[in-house]
Amino acid sequence: MADDTHKLAIFRGYLKFKSNTQKIWGVLIFLSIVTTVEVILGIVKPQILMTPFIRIKLLNWIFIILTLVKAYYIAWDFMHIRDEKSGLKNAIVLPLIILIPYLIFIILLEGDYIFNVMQDGFVSWNF
Amino acid sequence: MELTAKEHSEDETLWGGDKQPFKATYGKMMMWFFIVSDALTFSGFLVAYSFSRFKNIDSWPIADEVFNHFPFLHGVNAPMYYVALMTFVLIFSSVTMVLAVDAGHHMKQSKVAFYMFLTIIGGAIFVGSQAWEWKNFIKGEYGALETNGGQILQFINTDDKRISIEDFALELPTERSTHESSNGLWFSYEPSVTEITVSEVKAGFKNNEELLIRTEKLNSSGDKTILSREESLAKIESAIQVVQGANLIHNEYGNRLFADFFFFITGFHGFHVFSGVVINIIIFFNVLMGTYEKRGHYEMVEKVGLYWHFVDLVWVFVFTFFYLV
Numbered sequence: 001m002a003d004d005t006h007k008l009a010i011f012r013g014y015l016k017f018k019s020n021t022q023k024i025w026g027v028l029i030f031l032s033i034v035t036t037v038e039v040i041l042g043i044v045k046p047q048i049l050m051t052p053f054i055r056i057k058l059l060n061w062i063f064i065i066l067t068l069v070k071a072y073y074i075a076w077d078f079m080h081i082r083d084e085k086s087g088l089k090n091a092i093v094l095p096l097i098i099l100i101p102y103l104i105f106i107i108l109l110e111g112d113y114i115f116n117v118m119q120d121g122f123v124s125w126n127f
Numbered sequence: 128m129e130l131t132a133k134e135h136s137e138d139e140t141l142w143g144g145d146k147q148p149f150k151a152t153y154g155k156m157m158m159w160f161f162i163v164s165d166a167l168t169f170s171g172f173l174v175a176y177s178f179s180r181f182k183n184i185d186s187w188p189i190a191d192e193v194f195n196h197f198p199f200l201h202g203v204n205a206p207m208y209y210v211a212l213m214t215f216v217l218i219f220s221s222v223t224m225v226l227a228v229d230a231g232h233h234m235k236q237s238k239v240a241f242y243m244f245l246t247i248i249g250g251a252i253f254v255g256s257q258a259w260e261w262k263n264f265i266k267g268e269y270g271a272l273e274t275n276g277g278q279i280l281q282f283i284n285t286d287d288k289r290i291s292i293e294d295f296a297l298e299l300p301t302e303r304s305t306h307e308s309s310n311g312l313w314f315s316y317e318p319s320v321t322e323i324t325v326s327e328v329k330a331g332f333k334n335n336e337e338l339l340i341r342t343e344k345l346n347s348s349g350d351k352t353i354l355s356r357e358e359s360l361a362k363i364e365s366a367i368q369v370v371q372g373a374n375l376i377h378n379e380y381g382n383r384l385f386a387d388f389f390f391f392i393t394g395f396h397g398f399h400v401f402s403g404v405v406i407n408i409i410i411f412f413n414v415l416m417g418t419y420e421k422r423g424h425y426e427m428v429e430k431v432g433l434y435w436h437f438v439d440l441v442w443v444f445v446f447t448f449f450y451l452v
């Protein structure tokens with residue numbers, strides 16, 4: 001692959017790079033910023049973000065979303081999914097985005113149910 | 128008949144393997160499909176972890192209290208900093224890997240070798256850091272008591288500071304020693320006797336009016352519940368075992384599943400990093416020997432690069448779910 005086959009724009013075209021090497025450094029800077037934000041939030045733990053939303057704290061939602069953002073840029077730019085044919089792209093991404101949320105949904109629902117059973121059940125778990 | 132035969136011969140390129148609908152070689156595609164299956168394996172692990180966490184949502188250990196070490200800063204409470212550093216090391220080694228792949232596309236042998244070398248160094252630093260993290264986790268810091276029901280009781284003083292059981296346990300004379308097979312006819316098995324016994328901790332606790340017990344239960348603001356002195360004195364009677372550090376069966380940080388998942392998931396990831404480093408070293412020497420120069424392309428570098436980025440990708444999730452959330 002020569003340079004001209006790389007797609008050099010990220011952020012839906014807002015940011016265009018001149019060469020692939022430049023894009024790599026650009027993505028590194030972006031990933032570093034995101035990680036730094038995560039670490040700062042993890043240390044400061046702002047009180048406003050501690051309110052739960054769908055059983056998970058807002059802060060944790062932010063962490064999860066930022067993680068997905070990072071995962072997107074690692075896969076799209078470092079692993080060059082951006083440059084692949086859409087067939088290959090879908091073959092890789094679709095199984096993951098269908099199966100993983102499904103697994104998360106059923107297993108966490110079950111975990112929450114078992115928590116309630118253990119809390120409200122007649123058996124003491126703390127003796 | 129002739130007509131069908133003719134149609135068939137037109138299709139020959141389609142079935143002969145010349146068509147590449149994905150415009151990717153066999154090796155690269157298989158690396159991708161391996162990564163997809165490995166990603167599903169890791170999501171299985173992380174979801175299992177989340178399941179246990181949701182099941183024990185009101186008593187899960189707080190990661191900031193568990194992973195708060197930084198090299199050369201003894202006794203300083205430094206949560207997150209070290210893992211953040213590890214994350215940056217891994218992201219950076221990912222970047223040097225893409226740069227190696229990019230240099231490979233331009234057939235620059237020495238540049239590929241240089242970037243591969245940096246990647247290997249980054250990976251080695253990461254594996255070493257993880258080993259250090261494990262060492263701290265296994266060694267433990269304060270020690271705790273375990274109750275009959277498997278709950279962990281930790282100790283704090285009235286200033287809310289964690290107190291190590293070694294600091295307050297009284298030394299009682301004891302005749303107890305580990306039972307060995309040479310001393311008994313009916314020997315089955317006994318784990319080694321801890322240096323500090325439960326009765327020593329109990330006696331020390333009763334002696335020291337300042338000490339309170341901290342249970343696993345999280346209160347409404349997400350902190351561990353602290354018992355009053357009277358409740359503590361009553362609670363300590365249910366303790367049956369001293370726990371120092373962590374292993375697969377007991378851990379002083381709280382729920383045992385926490386240690387199990389920590390060992391299993393970071394261990395599995397660490398094994399991936401380790402094998403990634405080994406594969407990178409092999410490819411590095413191939414680059415040095417000019418194997419890919421002779422072959423005419425550096426696709427092998429691209430394939431190991433995919434694996435290496437995947438390892439980085441998994442760490443991004445492990446970092447979030449073990450240390451941040």
